[in-house]
Amino acid sequence: MPFTHDALVTGATGCVGAALVRSLLADGCRVAVVVRPGRGSAELGAAGLTVLDVPLHDAGALAAATNSVRPRHVFHLAGAGVNPQSRDLASLVQGNVHTTVALLEVAAVWGCERLVVAGSSAEYGLVGPAPVDAAAPLRPTSAYGATKAAGSVLALGLGAAAGIPTVVVRLFNVFGPGEGPWRLLPHLAAKLARDQPCDLTAGTQVRDFLYVDDAAAALRSGTCAPPGTTHNACTGIGRSVRSVVTRAAELLGAAPNLLQFGVLPARIDEPAVLVGDPASLYAATRWRATSDFDTALATTLHKLGGTPGRRSGQDR
Numbered sequence: 001m002p003f004t005h006d007a008l009v010t011g012a013t014g015c016v017g018a019a020l021v022r023s024l025l026a027d028g029c030r031v032a033v034v035v036r037p038g039r040g041s042a043e044l045g046a047a048g049l050t051v052l053d054v055p056l057h058d059a060g061a062l063a064a065a066t067n068s069v070r071p072r073h074v075f076h077l078a079g080a081g082v083n084p085q086s087r088d089l090a091s092l093v094q095g096n097v098h099t100t101v102a103l104l105e106v107a108a109v110w111g112c113e114r115l116v117v118a119g120s121s122a123e124y125g126l127v128g129p130a131p132v133d134a135a136a137p138l139r140p141t142s143a144y145g146a147t148k149a150a151g152s153v154l155a156l157g158l159g160a161a162a163g164i165p166t167v168v169v170r171l172f173n174v175f176g177p178g179e180g181p182w183r184l185l186p187h188l189a190a191k192l193a194r195d196q197p198c199d200l201t202a203g204t205q206v207r208d209f210l211y212v213d214d215a216a217a218a219l220r221s222g223t224c225a226p227p228g229t230t231h232n233a234c235t236g237i238g239r240s241v242r243s244v245v246t247r248a249a250e251l252l253g254a255a256p257n258l259l260q261f262g263v264l265p266a267r268i269d270e271p272a273v274l275v276g277d278p279a280s281l282y283a284a285t286r287w288r289a290t291s292d293f294d295t296a297l298a299t300t301l302h303k304l305g306g307t308p309g310r311r312s313g314q315d316r
């Protein structure tokens with residue numbers, strides 16, 4: 001049977017998923033998306049887009065809903081636990097493991113040229129100060145990281161067994177328009193826009209911040225990577241949370257004393273440094289992050305409702 005769609009995307013209402021769908025549609029691709037019933041599928045209405053409201057963990061319902069959809073490429077971004085406040089174990093297992101298994105069962109019937117699974121840097125757990133290679137052992141230190149790792153390993157193993165060419169792309173600290181309000185930059189922008197103090201950790205954590213458009217491009221590049229491989233989507237550049245927050249406040253023209261560093265404790269399950277090595281993805285696909293960090297940060301703050309360059313009424 002011929003392919004009827006260029007791509008199927010799960011998790012399309014999330015920050016990265018929405019950016020991926022926009023990118024695919026902009027290139028004229030015919031796209032189908034799977035969204036949970038009641039999760040805002042109306043917002044995705046666009047020419048060339050097929051919206052399927054179906055519980056992803058239910059293989060039977062998924063098979064019925066996608067009966068007429070045979071995608072060339074499948075991008076699996078749906079998952080649980082992006083919000084740290086919603087990480088009960090049962091939801092994590094269902095969202096990060098069972099949904100992956102269900103999708104693979106159905107994809108085995110469709111057949112596809114590539115299944116690209118969005119993994120997470122949380123799968124690595126505690127690592128050293130050097131950029132972590134995609135071949136590094138997985139030692140997750142949180143239930144979220146453990147279930148994401150389980151989903152990645154299952155995807156590769158079951159994909160190989162079912163003859164589904166599968167690639168895992170582990171995303172590092174993605175930021176950009178569409179982030180949930182619990183995330184660092186939306187929370188910061190909301191507080192500073194009202195000239196309110198923003199409680200923060202000490203901000204000494206070093207992370208690899210990746211703009212959402214680069215993340216979407218990395219996932220698309222996964223369709224060209226060899227089956228059965230795993231790669232990091234990252235910049236290879238470490239930035240402290242404190243430096244990013246401070247720069248965001250400068251771009252917003254906010255008073256420095258609104259940044260209450262050290263008021264909140266750091267999470268006990270997070271590493272001090274987590275920076276990725278993007279070399280394997282570049283070698284396989286020639287993908288690299290191309291967004292200028294300052295420009296991406298300013299764009300993000302503007303679209304989150306902040307006004308870069310405004311002057312706070314407080315003294316500096």
